[in-house]
Amino acid sequence: MRVKCVxxxxxxxxxxxxxxxxxxRNRPIHTYMCTECHDRIRDKTNARIESGNFRLYRSRPEKDEW
Structure with missing residues (x-):
């Protein structure tokens, strides 16, 4: 199968x-990223995490009204 890096x-x-x-094939919304791009993003993200300037924003789980 031929794929193209996004x-x-x-x-x-x-x-x-x-x-x-x-x-x-089964989920067209999924995209392909080559190993070089994947590794580059992983390395830069890890460097930002180690520098302390990285914040991961997650949504809070909503509490029940009950």
Whole structure:
């Protein structure tokens, strides 16, 4: 299966029977990111976390009215 990275537009071939290919076929909203882009984002995110300037904003679970 030919896939295109959403960040760098690099075209790659992946195995048709892989889990990534199955997810892309069955759920079109999922997008593909090449390993270089994935690693770069992971490294930069980890560097921001270590610097202390990274805040993860999560929504609070709503309390019951009861």
């Amino acid at each position: 960040i760098c537009d690099k075209v790659e071939n992946i195995d048709n029977e892989s889990m990534i290919a199955k997810r892309l």
